[in-house]
Amino acid sequence: EDQVTQSPEALRLQEGESSSLNCSYTVSGLRGLFWYRQDPGKGPEFLFTLYSAGEEKEKERLKATLTKKESFLHITAPKPEDSATYLCAFPFKGGSQGNLIFGKGTKLSVKP
Amino acid sequence: KAGVTQTPRYLIKTRGQQVTLSCSPISGHRSVSWYQQTPGQGLQFLFEYFSETQRNKGNFPGRFSGRQFSNSRSEMNVSTLELGDSALYLCASSLAGNVGETQYFGPGTRLLVL
Numbered sequence: 001e002d003q004v005t006q007s008p009e010a011l012r013l014q015e016g017e018s019s020s021l022n023c024s025y026t027v028s029g030l031r032g033l034f035w036y037r038q039d040p041g042k043g044p045e046f047l048f049t050l051y052s053a054g055e056e057k058e059k060e061r062l063k064a065t066l067t068k069k070e071s072f073l074h075i076t077a078p079k080p081e082d083s084a085t086y087l088c089a090f091p092f093k094g095g096s097q098g099n100l101i102f103g104k105g106t107k108l109s110v111k112p
Numbered sequence: 113k114a115g116v117t118q119t120p121r122y123l124i125k126t127r128g129q130q131v132t133l134s135c136s137p138i139s140g141h142r143s144v145s146w147y148q149q150t151p152g153q154g155l156q157f158l159f160e161y162f163s164e165t166q167r168n169k170g171n172f173p174g175r176f177s178g179r180q181f182s183n184s185r186s187e188m189n190v191s192t193l194e195l196g197d198s199a200l201y202l203c204a205s206s207l208a209g210n211v212g213e214t215q216y217f218g219p220g221t222r223l224l225v226l
Contacts, residue, residue, distance in 0.1 A: 032212045043116070043217035044155075045203050050186045051212065087155065091211055100145070100215065103156035 002027040002092055006103035013078055021073040021106045023088035033071050034100065035064050036087045044071050044087055047073075078110045114139065116205050116218035123225045130191040131222045134204035137184050141216075143209025144186040146178060149200040149220070158201075161186055162209045190223075198225045 004025045013019055013104040025033070032051055036044035048057045050066040057064050059080065073086055085105040092099040117136045121170035125131050133139035137144050146158040157170040177189040184205075190197055199223050 001218075034214070036217075039196070041220075041222070043118075043204075043219045046214055046216060049212070049214055080134070089155075099160060099170070100147075100155075101158050102147075104154045 002044075002088060002090075002101055004088060004101055004103040006088060007097075007104060009104065009107070010107045012093050013108065014017045015079055015110055015112050017075070017078050018078070020075070021108070022087055023070055023071040023073070023103055024069060025071070025088075025090055026069075027090060033066055034089045035071070035073055036089065038085045038087055040045050057074070058091070078108075080110045080112050083110045085086075116203060116216055118201075118203055118218040118221050120221060121219065122222045122224075124226065126226050127193055127194050127195060130189060130224060131193060132189045133201055133203075133223075135186045135188075135205075135218060137186070137203075137205030138216055141205035141207055142184050143206045144180060144184065144215075144216060145204045145206075145209075146188050147188070148204045149202060150198075155202070158188065160209060162165065162190050167209065181184070183190055193225045195225050198223060 008023045035047040038044045048064040053068045055066050062075050065072045085107045088104045089100040089102040092101050114217045143162045145160040147155050149155045160168045164180045175191045180186045200220045202220045204217045206213040206215045
């Protein structure tokens with residue numbers, strides 16, 4: 001059964017304290033791994049798509065990496081405005097793109 | 113380019129009523145997906161539409177239905193509302209709904225069932 005698990009559930013960092021969020025998945029034939037950021041009361045905001053093991057993508061203080069079994073979202077020198085819930089997702093095998101399976105997310109709090 | 117829009121943003125209904133939510137995708141996008149987000153279950157897929165046809169459906173009861181119009185706008189309907197239907201309902205659009213395409217989400221409709 002396709003599954004995605006994110007850890008930790010919550011993470012508190014001091015401003016400038018770098019860390020990583022984990023997204024572990026079990027699916028045969030991964031067809032994309034997506035990272036989103038969600039602020040309270042808002043819809044998820046697209047961050048990255050990774051397609052193959054070894055791939056890396058960066059945006060400002062965020063870098064996403066992908067292996068055959070997990071993806072990491074590295075946050076370098078975070079700022080309070082990086083506080084949000086970070087979600088990873090991948091397409092359900094056998095379905096169209098429209099069917100994304102999401103992890104429960106990691107709630108990140110960055111204190112000044 | 114305008115993003116995905118959803119109306120209304122907030123709704124309060126009572127048990128047994130029905131509700132219709134609307135979603136306008138990004139211009140040029142023809143695939144629209146709907147998701148339910150609750151604190152306990154997270155984001156769960158409801159259904160996906162492309163060219164006015166439902167292509168996929170998640171594991172939700174038949175009270176949840178949807179449709180898509182020729183201009184790609186989509187509506188979802190929930191009949192006989194239950195307390196457990198209280199949630200943030202999100203729609204997302206993509207170009208053609210192909211595997212690997214990015215989905216862009218709207219701000220959501222917050223539904224409270226009393």
